[in-house]
Amino acid sequence: MIYFITGNKNKYIEAKKIIKDIEMKHIPYPEIQADKLEDVAEFGEEYLKKQVNEKFFIEDSGIFIDALKNFPGVYSAYIFKTIGNEGILKLMEGIESRKARFESVIAFYDGSLHIFKGVCKGKISYNARGKGFGYDPIFIPDGSEKTFGEMSITEKNKYSHRGKAIRALSSLLAPL
Numbered sequence: 001m002i003y004f005i006t007g008n009k010n011k012y013i014e015a016k017k018i019i020k021d022i023e024m025k026h027i028p029y030p031e032i033q034a035d036k037l038e039d040v041a042e043f044g045e046e047y048l049k050k051q052v053n054e055k056f057f058i059e060d061s062g063i064f065i066d067a068l069k070n071f072p073g074v075y076s077a078y079i080f081k082t083i084g085n086e087g088i089l090k091l092m093e094g095i096e097s098r099k100a101r102f103e104s105v106i107a108f109y110d111g112s113l114h115i116f117k118g119v120c121k122g123k124i125s126y127n128a129r130g131k132g133f134g135y136d137p138i139f140i141p142d143g144s145e146k147t148f149g150e151m152s153i154t155e156k157n158k159y160s161h162r163g164k165a166i167r168a169l170s171s172l173l174a175p176l
Contacts (some may be wrong), residue, residue, distance in 0.1 A: 001021065001022075001023055001054060001055075002019070002021060002022050002023070002054070002055045002056065002057065002173070003022065003023055003024070003025040003052060003054055003055070003056040003057075004022045004023070004024050004025070004056070004057055004058075004059075005025050005026070005027050005029070005048060005052065005056050005057070005058050006024060006026065006058065006059065007026045007028070008133075009024070010133040010134075011059060011162065012024040013153060014153055014156070014157060014160070014162055014163065014166070015059075015162070015166050017153055017154060017157055018157060018163065018166045018167060018170055019166060019169070019170050019173065025052075025056070027048060027051060027052070029044045029047045029048050029058070030043070030044070030047060031043075031044060031060070031077075033074070033075075034074060035074065036074065037060045037061065037062055037074055037103055037104075037105040037117075038105050038115060038117070040060045040074060040105075041058060041059070041060045041105045041106065041107035041115065042107055042113065042115070044058045044060070044107060045058060045107035045108075045109050045113055048109070049109050052109075055108070055109065055110045056108070056109055057106050057107060057108040057109070057169060058106070058107050059104060059105070059106045059107075059162065059165065059166075060074075060104070060105050060107075061076070061102060061103060061104040061105070061161060061162060062074050062075070062076035062077075062102070062103055063076050063100055063101070063102050063135045063139065064100060064101050064102075064103060065088070065092070065098075065099075065100040065124060066097060066099040066100060067092065067095045067097050067098065067099070068091060068092075072088075076134075076135070077134075080134055080135065085128050085135060085137055085138045086128075088124065088135070088138060089124075089126070089127065089128070089138060092124055098123040098124040098125075098126075099121070099122075099123055100121075100122060100123055100124050100139065101119055101120060101121045101122065101161075102119070102120045102122070102135075102139060102160065102161035102162075103117065103118070103119050103161055104117065104118045104119075104160075104161040104162040104164070104165040105117050105165065106118075106165045106166065106168075106169050108169055108172070114169075114172060116165045116166075116168040116169045116172075117165055117168075118160070118161040118162060118163065118164030118165030118166070118167075118168065119161055119164070120141050120142075120159055120160050120161040120164065121141070121142045122139055122140050122141040122142050122144075123139075123140050123142075124138055124139065124140075125137075125138050125139070125140050125147055128147075128149070129146075129147045129149055129150055130146070130147050130148070130149025130150035130151070131149050132147070132148050132149030132150075132151075132156075135148075136148035136149040136156075137149030137150075141159040141160070143159065144159060148160065
């Protein structure tokens with residue numbers, strides 16, 4: 001068994017669509033403030049490997065908006081809780097260049113640390129569309145007219161940063 005250590009059921013549901021043999025386990029761990037998602041994920045893995053006796057992975061992600069100088073980036077979860085999609089759309093008022101990217105970093109531990117990264121380029125919509133969680137209703141991936149919030153989980157996984165990182169992890173797990 002491999003544990004996906006997260007308190008976010010939505011992330012777990014997305015991951016389970018790609019890697020069937022995982023189980024969600026919620027173990028709170030400190031998330032440091034750092035400049036890179038990799039640093040946050042590595043710190044979490046280092047903390048958790050002393051507590052978890054099975055193979056496990058954690059995932060950290062963020063949205064990076066070009067016109068806002070990559071804000072909110074590594075602070076995406078905090079900013080979402082603070083100002084939400086409405087706040088981001090307000091910050092983007094009057095800005096024509098709406099390029100953005102989602103990044104996801106997975107830290108997998110099986111006795112050694114393995115890092116997997118997924119990036120999805122796209123743009124910020126002019127208004128929230130669909131449901132989804134987090135920034136899904138305001139992010140349109142390149143190659144689509146839909147926001148992540150308007151997509152099924154299977155469709156989102158084809159494009160998404162997290163889907164790419166999880167598929168990279170699954171290729172490591174394939175021979176196991």
